[in-house]
Each structure stands twice: as C-alpha cells, then as structure tokens.
Amino acid sequence: MLSIPTFPEVDRELIRSLAVYSDRELVSLHQLHPEQGKFFTALFCRYGAIVHSVVQHAVESQVQADYLFAIAWQQIFDELDRVKLSANAEATNWQNWTIDITGSTIDRTEIPPADRIRYSLAAAPPPLKCYLERALDRIPPLSRLIVVMTQNLKWNEQRICAYLQGEGQKIPVASIPDYLAEGYRQLTAAIPEDIRDLYLLSADAPTLLESRS
Incomplete structure (x- = not known):
C-alpha cells in the first residue's frame, strides 16, 4: 500500500499563521503578491494529502505517485495564476477544484516506469519545485543554459565550454565555474524570499543543487 507523505512545512510558523485565511483569500493573496510563495504553500499544505x-x-x-503528485501541483500552481476571481468565487469549492485539476493532470500525463524517474519529493517539495522552475524561466538565457547543463545533463566544464563555443559563445573553460556561480546566484535571488526561508535556509534543508535533482 502506498503512503501519504508528511509535509514538515505545515508546522512552520509562517504557514501556521495563514490558517485563519479561507481558500479564496489564499488564492487572492497568491495572485496579488506573486513575490511571496507562502500563500501557495499554505494551499499546498491544506490539500497536499488529498x-x-x-x-x-x-x-x-x-x-x-510522488512524481505525479509534483506534476499535479505544478498544474495547480499554473492554474491558480490564471483563475479569475469573481464576486461568487467565495462559493467555489476549492477542494473540488483542486481534485478536478489533479484528475485532468492524471488523464493527460504519461507516467514513466519507476526506475526512470529521478524526481525526489524529499529533495524538491512541490512549492519549492514550482518556484524554482519559475525562477529558471526568469534568469538570463546563458545563465539558465549553464545551470541546466550542469544540473540536469551533468556535463563537465570542458563539455559545456565546447557546446557554448559551437553556439558562438566564446567563453574559456576556466570561466565556466564563474558563470555557473553567477547563474546559481541569479537563480536563488529569483526565488521568493519566503520560499528560500522555508526550504533552503534551515540546517536540514536541501541545497539548491539537490532540489533540482
């Protein structure tokens, strides 16, 4: 029998303080304050087990299950940005809305065999993963490319340099670590501060490198 994971962020004061808000209020605050990730994280904690x-x-x-769970929350995250709140939004059953999005995600997702999945729920909880993916989209293309080649493709400096030179980027191999460090700095800065506080700053939090694996 599969198990439902626990979510340690539920017990963080930043998230517990939002328990007084309704689902509709959290959705509205999420849309009004995209620079903050706590409102989405509070919704995640509220409906993660479901x-x-x-x-x-x-x-x-x-x-x-963990892989599909992360994909479902990415879709929920994207839909929350687009959903239009109207006067009758208070009557929306957000639990059912979340389940509906999850169901549609299941229907259109091709799930690979377990031995081909690299995603780790412990290393990259969905709120961190969602904001990390968004941050990657917002950093300069060269920084993003070098980070992805290092992180996802596991290329070494020589291979990265050869690829970039083939694309017309005259960057010496000795400079690749500096470009990579700057890419990570830009990536970290693009993640909301409260998400960094929740997931990247505590003593047992995954490093930014681990969270992308």
Whole structure:
C-alpha cells in the first residue's frame, strides 16, 4: 500500500499563521503578491494529502505517485495564476477544484516506469519545485543554459565550454565555474524570499543543487 507523505512545512510558523485565511483569500493573496510563495504553500499544505491520495490510484509505486503528485501541483500552481476571481468565487469549492485539476493532470500525463524517474519529493517539495522552475524561466538565457547543463545533463566544464563555443559563445573553460556561480546566484535571488526561508535556509534543508535533482 502506498503512503501519504508528511509535509514538515505545515508546522512552520509562517504557514501556521495563514490558517485563519479561507481558500479564496489564499488564492487572492497568491495572485496579488506573486513575490511571496507562502500563500501557495499554505494551499499546498491544506490539500497536499488529498491530492496525493488521488494520484495514488493511477500508479503502482511510491516513486510514480510522488512524481505525479509534483506534476499535479505544478498544474495547480499554473492554474491558480490564471483563475479569475469573481464576486461568487467565495462559493467555489476549492477542494473540488483542486481534485478536478489533479484528475485532468492524471488523464493527460504519461507516467514513466519507476526506475526512470529521478524526481525526489524529499529533495524538491512541490512549492519549492514550482518556484524554482519559475525562477529558471526568469534568469538570463546563458545563465539558465549553464545551470541546466550542469544540473540536469551533468556535463563537465570542458563539455559545456565546447557546446557554448559551437553556439558562438566564446567563453574559456576556466570561466565556466564563474558563470555557473553567477547563474546559481541569479537563480536563488529569483526565488521568493519566503520560499528560500522555508526550504533552503534551515540546517536540514536541501541545497539548491539537490532540489533540482
């Protein structure tokens, strides 16, 4: 039987202080303050167990369940940015809305075999993953490319340099570590401060490198 993971961020004061807000208020605050990640994280903590219980019915292993769980929350994150709040939004059943988004995600997602999945829920909880992906989209293209080649493709400095030179970027191999360090600095700065506080600054938090694995 698959298990529903625990979410340590539930017990952080930053998140507990938001328990007084309704779902509709959290959605509205999320849209009004995109520079803050705590409102989305509070919704994640509120409905994380429910979403995970839904995705479990579509897979055979814990690894696949965690992978699909992260994809579902990425879709929820994207939809929350686009959903239009109207006067009757207070009557919206946000739990059902979340389940509906999860269901549609399951229907259109091709889930790879467990041994091909690299995603780790412990290393990259969905709120961190969502804001990390957004941050990657916002940093300069060269920085993003070098970070991705290092992080995802596991290329060494010589291979990165050869690829960049083939693309017309005359960067000496000795300068690649400096470009990479600047890319990580830009990436970290593009993540909301409260998300960094929740996931990247505590003693047992994953490093930025681990969170992208």
